[in-house]
Amino acid sequence: MKCSNECHVKIVGVSGYSGGELIRLLLNHPQVKLTALTAFSLTEPTPLHTYFPRLRGECDLLVEKEVPGEAGDADVVFLCTPHGESMRIVPEYRDKQCTIIDLSADFRFVDPSEREGYYAAPHPSAEACAEAVYGMPELFRDRVKGAKLIANPGCYPTGIILALYPAIREEMIETEGIHISAASGVTGAGKKPKAHLHHPELDQNFYPYRIGNHQHTPEILSVLRRATGTAVSATFVPHLLPLQRGILSTIFCKRSK
DSSP, X not given: OOOOSSEXXXXXXXXXXXXXXXXXXXXXXXXXXXXXXXXXXXXSOEEGGGTOGGGTTTOOOEEEEOXXXXXXXXXXXXXXXXXXXXXXXXXXXXXXXXXXXXOSSTTSOSSGGGGBTTBSSOOXXXXXXXXXXXXXXXXXXXXXXXXXXXXXXXXXXXXXXXXXXXXXXXXXXXXXXXXXXXXXXXXXXXXXXXGGGSHHHHTTOOEEOSTTTOTHHHHHHHHHHHHHSSOOOEEEEXXXXXXXXXXXXEEEOOXXX
């Protein structure tokens, strides 16, 4: 990714939690200038503080209706779109002179067949998946630097992969029979209202969900295999906490013999 002293950034899908958090972070980056904010659901330009009142006075850009492929002068285009949407949008931007950073799960697998059974939509572009770089600089820093398409890691996988990678690399643990119990705040489920995330249902509650079929399971195993060259097997049980944000993962392993 090559920028001048000032890196121009467009963000697609700013109305959700990931978009709002990304804006907050980038506003504090001394070399970033936000040049365009867009969302698909709009009919007319809308002030950003309509979605995030805390950003009133922090960013004066209006949120415009997204037109895929219109990068303008952006050096970097962030996609904060739901799973399944980015794979449709990325082809519109790939021929532009910009780097794409996708916050969804659409390009986290080199082989899109690894996502089958965990994500509903079939992937239309194996070529783009092979081109994408998993955006974890602790493991893939050199590749991330020159990438044109970066797949931002998932929330659970980030902590779990970074915890397991050094132990597997140094052959400190067995790579089979790993057990992972993780708990996440509710904003990880997104901004769209859902009955089971309603405050009276969630408050003072704590429960596991998607046992055996959580979409982050294949991502964790795939990235660890790519990074270490070793096949890994693990069970992953996520839990929902009655908190806004944060993740705590407890991982049980056997020491290598």
